[in-house]
Amino acid sequence: xxxxxxxxxxxxxxxxxxxxxxxxxxxxxxxxxxxxxxxxxxxxxxxxxxxxxxxxxxxxxxxxxxxxxxxxxxxxxxxxxxxxxxxxxxxxxxxxxxxxxxxxxxxxxxxxxxxxxxxxxxxxxxxxxxxxxxxxxxxxxxxxxxxxxxxxxxxxxxxxxxxxxxxxxxxxxxxxxxxxxxxxxxxxxxxxxxxxxxxxxxxxxxxxxxxxxxxxxxxxxxxxxxxxxx
Amino acid sequence: xxxxxxxxxxxxxxxxxxxxxxxxxxxxxxxxxxxxxxxxxxxxxxxxxxxxxxxxxxxxxxxxxxxxxxxxxxxxxxxxxxxxxxxxxxxxxxxxxxxxxxxxxxxxxxxxxxxxxxxxxxxxxxxxxxxxxxxxxxxxxxxxxxxxxxxxxxxxxxxxxxxxxxxxxxxxxxxxxxxxxxxxxxxxxxxxxxxxxxxxxxxxxxxxxxxxxxxxx
Numbered sequence: 001x002x003x004x005x006x007x008x009x010x011x012x013x014x015x016x017x018x019x020x021x022x023x024x025x026x027x028x029x030x031x032x033x034x035x036x037x038x039x040x041x042x043x044x045x046x047x048x049x050x051x052x053x054x055x056x057x058x059x060x061x062x063x064x065x066x067x068x069x070x071x072x073x074x075x076x077x078x079x080x081x082x083x084x085x086x087x088x089x090x091x092x093x094x095x096x097x098x099x100x101x102x103x104x105x106x107x108x109x110x111x112x113x114x115x116x117x118x119x120x121x122x123x124x125x126x127x128x129x130x131x132x133x134x135x136x137x138x139x140x141x142x143x144x145x146x147x148x149x150x151x152x153x154x155x156x157x158x159x160x161x162x163x164x165x166x167x168x169x170x171x172x173x174x175x176x177x178x179x180x181x182x183x184x185x186x187x188x189x190x191x192x193x194x195x196x197x198x199x200x201x202x203x204x205x206x207x208x209x210x211x212x213x214x215x216x217x218x219x220x221x222x223x224x225x226x227x228x229x230x
Numbered sequence: 231x232x233x234x235x236x237x238x239x240x241x242x243x244x245x246x247x248x249x250x251x252x253x254x255x256x257x258x259x260x261x262x263x264x265x266x267x268x269x270x271x272x273x274x275x276x277x278x279x280x281x282x283x284x285x286x287x288x289x290x291x292x293x294x295x296x297x298x299x300x301x302x303x304x305x306x307x308x309x310x311x312x313x314x315x316x317x318x319x320x321x322x323x324x325x326x327x328x329x330x331x332x333x334x335x336x337x338x339x340x341x342x343x344x345x346x347x348x349x350x351x352x353x354x355x356x357x358x359x360x361x362x363x364x365x366x367x368x369x370x371x372x373x374x375x376x377x378x379x380x381x382x383x384x385x386x387x388x389x390x391x392x393x394x395x396x397x398x399x400x401x402x403x404x405x406x407x408x409x410x411x412x413x414x415x416x417x418x419x420x421x422x423x424x425x426x427x428x429x430x431x432x433x434x435x436x437x438x439x440x441x442x443x444x445x446x447x
Binding site: 068116120121123124126127130131134135140143144146147148150151152154155156158159162 | 370373374377380381382383387390391393394395397398401425428429432433436440443444
């Protein structure tokens with residue numbers, strides 16, 4: 001299989017998985033639990049958002065480290081594109097969670113370690129965007145942004161891993177910080193949609209990231225050409 | 231190590247010569263505590279005391295640490311660059327900030343006790359908590375201020391970049407010092423203390439690895 005077919009094939013695969021997830025997620029049988037009822041279907045979408053966000057942001061941290069090792073601006077553009085994509089998935093994760101919370105807990109937001117961890121993580125990445133926009137010089141911007149990204153990612157990672165485990169009971173579903181992966185968390189009937197959903201969302205988020213990266217690269221080229229013209 | 235000590239000595243002498251900066255922070259602390267005393271009169275209970283103390287400490291540390299890279303003029307920076315390694319520069323700043331923050335913590339605690347009463351039941355645990363807490367603030371924020379110091383409107387940037395990163399620390403501190411207020415609690419808060427020390431070590435390690443990239447320009 002050459003590169004072009006492969007590039008096409010995984011995108012077709014993603015579309016197929018996502019179609020299956022949407023249809024299966026809406027129609028397949030789910031266990032009927034008190035209070036939760038049909039809102040349980042949210043798990044296929046809400047949890048997928050977080051998985052893809054973590055995946056994309058982890059990728060971004062690797063790009064930032066690569067930038068600091070090589071000082072190649074291409075890696076900086078890649079890192080920036082991951083943050084843009086990751087933020088969208090993070091915000092969607094919060095929104096899907098909030099809608100679900102309104103119907104099961106009766107409130108859009110509750111004071112819970114998992115929710116707070118998510119909010120703080122999003123804040124840190126928004127700070128990254130603000131930091132970038134406050135700097136004009138390309139190399140300086142890339143350097144400072146990469147340093148902040150690595151610093152923030154590691155500290156956030158420790159925070160999100162540790163906090164739910166030490167702050168006592170959490171109202172959020174899922175055992176000790178890694179929702180829905182522990183074997184007791186999910187009914188077997190739901191797994192046949194849930195696992196493809198995770199894979200599908202991660203592939204989908206990577207696809208979106210490549211599009212953001214390409215559009216950023218083209219924008220930058222246009223800017224360069226305009227600057228040369230003047 | 232030798233360089234780090236020399237740099238700390240230099241920083242201390244500089245602070246001593248320009249007392250206005252330190253005096254400013256001190257006054258900032260006094261006025262915020264006084265405002266809280268007036269605003270919260272009548273509704274002050276141990277939980278409020280505790281939350282207020284750590285929030286004020288967090289703001290004071292952002293203000294204090296902000297100037298660690300602002301004050302250096304470009305010429306002096308160049309001179310330092312030829313003399314010392316980046317690692318000793320960042321470690322000297324972190325140590326100095328920890329020292330000054332601890333002093334501010336003591337003053338803040340005295341002011342709180344003066345205006346709002348002393349609520350601490352377990353002094354040993356409290357001082358340990360204060361020490362690891364302020365060293366956590368300074369080790370995370372010093373690195374952030376090294377980043378923010380290179381931007382234009384650096385106070386906003388500093389606050390925006392710093393708050394999400396110290397929030398876990400503030401939460402841990404408020405939680406464990408609430409236990410200290412309720413009674414003898416050294417054993418109960420030990421896991422939290424260890425987590426804060428762990429966060430400190432991670433922040434130090436990251437500063438050691440990442441600061442050289444900020445330093446060379």
